[in-house]
Amino acid sequence: MDVQLFGARLSPFVDKVARGLNLKGIPYTMLGFSSPADFKKQNPDTQKMPVLIVDGExxxxxxxxxxxxxxxAPEPPLFDRDPKIAAQQSFLEDWSDESLYWYLMAFRWAAPNGDASATQVASGLPLPSFLLPIVKIFLTRQIKGQALAQGLTRLPFDVLTDEFGRRLDELVAMLGDRPFFYADKPSAADLAIAGQFSTMASGPTPQGEAMIQARPTLVAWKKRIDEATADEPAVAAPQKLAAVGG
Ligand SMILES: N[C@@H](CCC(=O)N[C@@H](CS)C(=O)NCC(=O)O)C(=O)O
Structure with a gap:
């Protein structure tokens, strides 16, 4: 089976899927992009990343x-066997994708962080450095435009941080003493939230990251989900194996 993941790990949704593949032990290769045309080619329906390509499908x-x-790969399952718990996990996955994501976007594109976010996205593209300033203007107009249209990015920064803190406290309460959301094993909900938290930790949004770090329950949960979904360790070089064997 040939599995490719189109996108960049900076996207919380690409990170979510990469974690799912790692949890299942499915080997895959990343497929990057260099222009909007690549999005159109890989995903004519929504023109967004991620796209999973399995044997060409x-x-x-x-x-x-x-x-x-x-x-x-049905094992380990991405949802609990109990349908009521599975429904809660699915709901939380959707909340993470459709709401928590926009808190992240608001932190990224609000005045204090917008320039750093544009620099981060632009420097991930295979472009000559003289084009960076122009590409940053284009990205800011396009991505910040989406965030402003959704609405959370219009909040004054202190109101945004207050609301985000409330959401984090709610996540702490929902986790309680359990290692993962609603269950003892990671589910799609954990993968989704871990993706959003990873992008929040990527540099341009120190205020949001500090708020997560201030909550030990979330820090411990993130460590657990990172361990459960870590990338495969690199295969040892053959000569080293021979040396150990000999
Ligand atoms: N609901 C989608 C969201 C995907 C999404 O928003 N991807 C963003 C990156 S974080 C994207 O591809 N944006 C490119 C664009 O809007 O042109 C999912 O879960 O895959």
């Missing part, structure tokens, strides 16, 4: 991709 949208991964 494409699936878009991280939620649908996780369901596809579940078909390819």
């Amino acid at each position: 494409r699936t878009f949208d991280s939620t649908r991709i996780l369901r596809r991964i579940e078909e390819l």
